[in-house]
Amino acid sequence: MAYNDKADVVDPSSFYPSPHTEGPRLSFDGSQISSLAPDEMPAAFDGELDATGPSTATNESEGDPIFIGSIGTEENEDVELTDEEEEIPPHVALPLPLEHIYVKDPRQPLLLSDFHVIKTLGTGTFGRVLLVCLHADSPHHRPDTVQHFAMKILRKTEVVKLKQVKHVNAERNILARIQHPFIVDLYATFQDHLNVYMLLSYVPGGELFSHLRRAGRFTPDVTRFYLGGIVLALRYLHSYNIIYRDLKPENLLLDHRGYLRITDFGFAKVVDDRTWTLCGTPEYLAPEIIEQKGHSKAVDWWACGILTYEMLVGYPPFFDENPFGIYQKIVKGKVYWPQELDIASKEFIQAFLNPDRSKRLGNLARGADDVLRHTWFEGVDWVALENGKIPAPLIPQVTSGSDTRNFTSLPFPNPADLPGLFPSASLPPELQTDPDGWQFLDF
Ligand SMILES: Nc1ncnc2c1ncn2[C@@H]1O[C@H](COP(=O)(O)OP(=O)(O)O)[C@@H](O)[C@H]1O
Ligand SMILES: [Mg+2]
Numbered sequence: 001m002a003y004n005d006k007a008d009v010v011d012p013s014s015f016y017p018s019p020h021t022e023g024p025r026l027s028f029d030g031s032q033i034s035s036l037a038p039d040e041m042p043a044a045f046d047g048e049l050d051a052t053g054p055s056t057a058t059n060e061s062e063g064d065p066i067f068i069g070s071i072g073t074e075e076n077e078d079v080e081l082t083d084e085e086e087e088i089p090p091h092v093a094l095p096l097p098l099e100h101i102y103v104k105d106p107r108q109p110l111l112l113s114d115f116h117v118i119k120t121l122g123t124g125t126f127g128r129v130l131l132v133c134l135h136a137d138s139p140h141h142r143p144d145t146v147q148h149f150a151m152k153i154l155r156k157t158e159v160v161k162l163k164q165v166k167h168v169n170a171e172r173n174i175l176a177r178i179q180h181p182f183i184v185d186l187y188a189t190f191q192d193h194l195n196v197y198m199l200l201s202y203v204p205g206g207e208l209f210s211h212l213r214r215a216g217r218f219t220p221d222v223t224r225f226y227l228g229g230i231v232l233a234l235r236y237l238h239s240y241n242i243i244y245r246d247l248k249p250e251n252l253l254l255d256h257r258g259y260l261r262i263t264d265f266g267f268a269k270v271v272d273d274r275t276w277t278l279c280g281t282p283e284y285l286a287p288e289i290i291e292q293k294g295h296s297k298a299v300d301w302w303a304c305g306i307l308t309y310e311m312l313v314g315y316p317p318f319f320d321e322n323p324f325g326i327y328q329k330i331v332k333g334k335v336y337w338p339q340e341l342d343i344a345s346k347e348f349i350q351a352f353l354n355p356d357r358s359k360r361l362g363n364l365a366r367g368a369d370d371v372l373r374h375t376w377f378e379g380v381d382w383v384a385l386e387n388g389k390i391p392a393p394l395i396p397q398v399t400s401g402s403d404t405r406n407f408t409s410l411p412f413p414n415p416a417d418l419p420g421l422f423p424s425a426s427l428p429p430e431l432q433t434d435p436d437g438w439q440f441l442d443f
Contacts, residue, residue, distance in 0.1 A: 024209055024250040026125045027266065029164060029279040094177035094240050094270075112190050112197060112420030114138035118402055120410040121150060122207075124250075126164055126266060128153050130413060131202060131404055132421070148401035149187065152198040153418065156436040159196070164266070165439045167279075171265040172198060172442055174242055181386065182233040184253070184263040191443040192420035193434035203261045205254025205396030206406030212249050217314035220345055222393040224377065226252070227308055228385050229260045231377075234304070235368035238297045243271050247303035248281050249310065254406070258392025271296055282323040283316040287355045290327045301362030301371070305352025312345055313338055317353070348376035 115132040122129045134140055134147045141147065159168050175186040175198070185201040205211075208226065212218065218226070230247070237244055245267035252260045267279045274294035286302035288295045309317045317336065318329040333355055337346055351361035351374070364370050372382055384390050396406050419426030426432070 024122075024124070024207070025248065025281050025283060027246050027264075027279070027281045028125060029162065029167070029267075029277065094174070094242075095179065108139055110140055110188055112192065113423055114140055115149070115151065115421060117151075117413065117418070117421055118148075119404055120413060121202075121404065121407045123410065124264065124266075126154055126159065126162065126168075127264075128413065129200075130421075131402065132199075133402065146201075146401065148202045150184075150200040150202045151421075152200060153195050155195050155417075156191075156434075156440060157194075160436050160439065167266055168196060169440065169442055170269055172196075174268045174270065175200075175265045178237070178240070178242070180233055180236045181388065182229045182260055182262060183236075184261050189443045190420060191437065191440055192418075192426075193432040193437065194417065194419055196440050196443045197420065200263070201261075202401070203253035203255050203263065204398045204401075204403055204406060205256065205258065207250055208252040208254065208260060209249035210406070210408070211254065211394060212311060212314070218311045218393075220312065220342065223308060223311040223345075224380065225385075225390065225393055226260055226311065227304065228377065228380055228382070230262070230304065230307070231368060231371050232382065232386050233262050234300050234362075235372070237268070238300070238368060241270050241272060241297075242268055243275075243297050244268050244300050245280050246284075247300060247307055248284050249307070250281075254392075254394070254396050256396065256398050257388060258395040259388060282326040283310075283318060285327070285330060287331050287333070288357060290331055297367075298357040298360050298363035301352050301360055304362065304371075305349045308345070308352065309335075309349050312341060312349075317349075344376055348374060 114135055115138075116135055118131040118133055120128065121131050130151045130153065132149050132151045134149075154164075154168055159165055172186070172189050175184070176189075179185065184203060186198055187201070188199040190197040190199070230252070234244065244262070244265070246264055247262075251262060251264040253263055255261050269275060274296050276292060276294055278289055278292060280289060280299070280303075284303045284306050286295060286299040289299055306316055306318075318326050320326045320329060333353075335350075335353065348361075354360040357363050361374065362368060362371050366373075371377070372380075381390065397403075398406070415422035415425035419432070
């Protein structure tokens with residue numbers, strides 16, 4: 001079996017942390033993979049390699065393949081990896097109608113200019129997220145309600161260049177139609193001639209990523225609390241055939257109670273059967289994504305195994321200085337199991353990290369319910385957890401709606417880049433061209 005301890009498995013902590021993993025890890029999309037020369041591709045990319053078999057890929061120490069970076073180049077025009085992506089198919093029933101989010105009322109529309117920017121909360125591969133506040137003189141300002149929000153902003157030209165138009169529209173349309181206590185809320189969307197904007201609930205406790213790196217690792221009980229919330233959120237998403245595809249501590253935020261909220265639906269997709277786009281974050285990719293066999297909900301359960309390992313051990317099980325090496329290790333399937341990891345947790349992780357999807361925990365006959373009933377979760381009161389009745393292991397320090405102490409300090413955005421939020425800094429309307437606006441009509 002591929003997951004037994006093997007003498008040649010190296011403890012990833014021997015070269016971890018490294019500059020590659022000290023900061024948040026970036027997500028990527030399949031169009032970026034084409035920057036590899038053919039002989040740099042792991043054999044898995046040709047579909048020749050069985051997930052449990054030996055890797056015949058090139059020696060990772062040879063050459064220096066770059067997976068992320070050379071995107072939007074000519075060669076990428078031929079890549080059809082994203083072409084199968086569709087927005088929500090019309091027959092799909094999601095919990096809420098689109099009108100659930102802010103309805104544009106022509107008599108008193110909510111405008112970008114109703115908000116002012118307080119600071120930058122985060123940046124990812126595609127987006128920049130700002131803390132914003134409703135102006136005191138906005139007609140929508142009410143003293144008794146929440147005034148601070150997170151505004152996710154994506155530059156239209158970048159989205160088009162990186163071939164993310166369908167993903168961004170799906171992010172908006174899926175988030176608009178779901179509601180769950182462990183998933184960030186979307187309230188409204190906007191666009192100006194440069195950007196699209198998503199108004200989200202501000203989740204003030206910071207990324208699980210920073211809390212985990214600070215703690216080093218979590219105990220099984222702490223891990224159980226966080227993973228339990230994720231499993232409930234995945235059960236909800238999967239019940240509507242939504243796969244999430246970017247589970248990792250960088251996309252998990254702590255709310256004021258200390259409960260997790262999943263953010264970043266940039267790769268979420270409604271999938272009736274299978275999908276082929278190679279996207280996600282290298283350390284968290286399931287082997288079937290790398291091998292491009294077609295993937296589905298099972299990839300989120302694989303990622304649960306990676307997340308559980310990373311929380312308990314402090315670093316992910318498949319790690320290398322460059323993504324190429326990570327893919328090789330995932331496909332090879334050998335995991336280093338530290339001595340201190342208890343046997344029950346190891347078996348639980350192994351149940352997720354099964355390269356055979358038909359045997360992977362979460363993807364069996366009873367789906368997510370098998371995960372809830374697993375012995376590792378024995379004694380968890382799922383109803384109490386979903387209702388927020390279980391005390392969280394870490395209550396983040398937050399004293400006001402504008403408290404950003406749990407986020408790293410990032411530069412304030414350039415007002416000229418955000419014309420809707422800074423109308424006075426923007427070009428006169430006749431000079432504001434918007435050639436890509438037609439691709440974002442839902443915003
Ligand atoms: N609702 C939110 N509240 C607070 N911070 C957020 C929120 N949404 C995102 N962030 C921060 O911004 C970062 C980038 O946002 P994300 O949606 O993950 O963008 P990307 O798709 O570029 O990765 C997150 O990792 C997180 O630190
Ligand atoms: Mg992200």
